[in-house]
Amino acid sequence: MxxxxxxxxxxCAGVNMAIETLETSLSLFGSPLYVYHEIVHNRPIVERFRAKGVVFVDDISEVPNGGTVLYSAHGVSPRIREHSRDRNLRAIDATCPLVTKVHMEAVKFAKEGYTIVLIGHEGHDEVLGTMGEAPDCMVLVEDEKDVDALQLPAGVKLAFLTQTTLSVDEANVVIAALRRKFPQIVGPNKDDICxxxxxxxxxxxxxxxxxxxxxxxxxxxxxxxxxxxxxxxxxxxxxxxxxxxxxxxxxxxxxxxxxxxxxxxxxxxxxxxxxxxxxxxxxxxxxxxxxVREEHVSFPLPKELRVLVRK
CATH class of the missing domain: 3.40.1010.20 (4-hydroxy-3-methylbut-2-enyl diphosphate reductase, catalytic domain)
Structure with missing residues (x-):
């Protein structure tokens, strides 16, 4: 063999940053420490942090008032950030910067009056966070069949974005189907897939x-x-x-x-x-x-942690 x-x-750099953020937060604040959704989608890592006193929650109301919560690498919607502020939580944002880029693109397109087609997997944490940036003007498609079923007004201003972790080939198939059906559709200046x-x-x-x-x-x-x-x-x-x-x-x-x-x-x-x-x-x-290819990308800790670490 x-x-x-x-x-x-x-x-990847985003996962390294998210894990380092959680480890640093544990050393600074101790446990219990709360994470909204899994810090990254990996069972052994989640199990390891649970053993250290990290509590993973799927509802921000599960975090005690005034507690410390980390947002996972997959990002969260503005509604979650608002709920955190309302409950006086110390929020530490471990969102991957490449996911943040997609959120910013969604906000930009929405402000410019576009209907946004997000290519992604329904229910995925990243998709939930991205759609939360512009819920009234965003629709989700997973494949060509979803594109075929899409009914939008003629001449609508249309843009597409993609979940960062898709198959490049599959995403390109869906993008091509969107371009055939809606020739006016525009996309981000740079590919969203990380x-x-x-x-x-x-x-x-x-x-x-x-x-x-x-x-x-x-x-x-x-x-x-x-x-x-x-x-x-x-x-x-x-x-x-x-x-x-x-x-x-x-x-x-x-x-x-x-x-x-x-x-x-x-x-x-x-x-x-x-x-x-x-x-x-x-x-x-x-x-x-x-x-096949070398990687030399790294992301810094969230700014709210960098200030504390320097002290």
Whole structure:
């Protein structure tokens, strides 16, 4: 067996920032510390922080008056921020700057009188936050069928935005369908799909022709991790999405397989290495690192924390 270890993989700059924000907040304020939604969509990370006294909530009313709450990397709507202020919460914003960019685009288009078509997955935390920026003038589509069913007034000013963690290929299909149906539609000046999502997808596409099976580290509720597994399946390869080594099954692999190992943008590296070690131990696998693209992006801690850390 041979393992191709994809680079880039795993944590993106937004996830690194969100996790560092939560760790720093714990050291400054102690527990219990509240996070609105999961800090990132990764089960082992959420479990690790729960063990340290972090409480993850899906309703801001679950945070005691005057308490400390972190907004997750996926962002929140203005309504949540308003509720936090009303209840005198200390709010620390760990929203990924690339998600904030989409929120700002939504506000800009809404002020200019556009109806906004958001391409994304219904119910995803990021989608809920983005739609909250302009709920009266935004509609959600997931695929071409949704575009076909879209009924809008003739000549309406129309713009589109995308969830940051989509498959680039799938998003382009939906954008093309929107452009065919609504030739007047405009988009953001720069692609909304984040650099890390695109880079990890690019690595899978480039390396998958050389392999028999693809192993993706990431949680089932992680959109970008799901996309990696889907891309591999679309390209005809066996593909498995797991959180940790204990989920691996030996009969997924043949001794002669070449296995591509990668990880979604919220999956920790220690679980990647555990899976590599499993394949080495069970199948005598050799390891080859493959770098498709280098990443050198980093985001600072939220300003409300940077001030406290400097003190």
């Amino acid at each position: 041979k393992i191709l270890l994809a680079n880039p993989r795993g944590f 650099y890390a999502t695109q880079n990890r997808q690019e690595a899978v596409r480039e390396l998958v022709p050389e392999v028999d099976v693809v192993l993706v580290l990431g949680s089932q509720n992680s959109s970008n991790s799901q996309r990696l597994a889907e891309i591999a399946r679309t390209l005809g390869k066996r593909s498995y999405l797991v959180d940790r080594v204990s989920e691996l099954q030996e009969d997924w692999f043949r001794p002669s397989d070449t296995v591509l190992v990668t990880a979604g943008a919220s999956a920790p590296e220690d679980h990647v290495q555990d899976c590599v070690e499993f394949l080495r131990t069970k199948f005598g696998a050799t390891l080859e690192n493959r770098v």
